[in-house]
Amino acid sequence: MPELMARSDAHIKVQNLTMAYGDFVIQRDLNFTVRRGEIFIVMGGSGSGKSTLMRHLIGLQEPAQGDVLYDGRSFCTAAPEERAELMRRFGVLYQRGALWSSMTLAENVALPLEEYTPLGPDEVLEIASLKLALVGLAGFEDFYPSELSGGMQKRAGLARAMALDPEVLFFDEPSAGLDPISARMLDDLILELKSSLGATIVVVTHELASIFAIGDNAVFLDTEAKTITATGSPKTLRAESKDPKIRRFLTRGGDDRENQRTAR
Numbered sequence: 001m002p003e004l005m006a007r008s009d010a011h012i013k014v015q016n017l018t019m020a021y022g023d024f025v026i027q028r029d030l031n032f033t034v035r036r037g038e039i040f041i042v043m044g045g046s047g048s049g050k051s052t053l054m055r056h057l058i059g060l061q062e063p064a065q066g067d068v069l070y071d072g073r074s075f076c077t078a079a080p081e082e083r084a085e086l087m088r089r090f091g092v093l094y095q096r097g098a099l100w101s102s103m104t105l106a107e108n109v110a111l112p113l114e115e116y117t118p119l120g121p122d123e124v125l126e127i128a129s130l131k132l133a134l135v136g137l138a139g140f141e142d143f144y145p146s147e148l149s150g151g152m153q154k155r156a157g158l159a160r161a162m163a164l165d166p167e168v169l170f171f172d173e174p175s176a177g178l179d180p181i182s183a184r185m186l187d188d189l190i191l192e193l194k195s196s197l198g199a200t201i202v203v204v205t206h207e208l209a210s211i212f213a214i215g216d217n218a219v220f221l222d223t224e225a226k227t228i229t230a231t232g233s234p235k236t237l238r239a240e241s242k243d244p245k246i247r248r249f250l251t252r253g254g255d256d257r258e259n260q261r262t263a264r
Contacts, residue, residue, distance in 0.1 A: 010069075012070055012202070015069065017031075018064045027053065034202060035216075035217070089167040091164065099156060106142065108156065109127075110163075151183075154174060166199060220237070229243060
């Protein structure tokens, strides 16, 4: 029972994390917890280090200081075998989808299954088709990325991110470049995945509509202070924060009531 309770609380814990390129510090002394099964938003202005933080969380960059823990296990100091095992629990949707243009959607989704599982070709194809169906792309298995709209490419990238049934999904600016309707559909899909899969979801975004539509909890990376200056529910921060930077970011400098009406 104690182990079950531990697993139900802190899924990801960031401790005293400093991100830097040489002597240039991007963010310092970052401390926050992502609870299991929540949608956690990393927000901030351009150049604040949002995408850089995601790269630290998934192991593409090493911190100058500090650690990232998954279920209490250190990710940064883990042995290569243990780190590889932890990384197989991740699914990542990159900002531009990162689909292989020379492969069909089914082949793109099948790639991690072929690499990390012992499944045969028929089983791989069946799972790839299922994942595409989950994101509303049933029947598009043989299409190439260039034949799809931007929103459909994002959904195909999400299907590939889900291929290995990850415990944690990371999205880097998922709504970037999408029209409002496609962005809304993607937000709705993310909420459906949270409900149906129970995955922990970390979203890097500056899009207000998405932040308020899907975010359970959030951190704000301040470009000038170079650290976290706010933590909590985005809607609560919008309503209660006394920090003028936070209020400007969450209302884009406009009237709060108008933003509350338009930001779903």
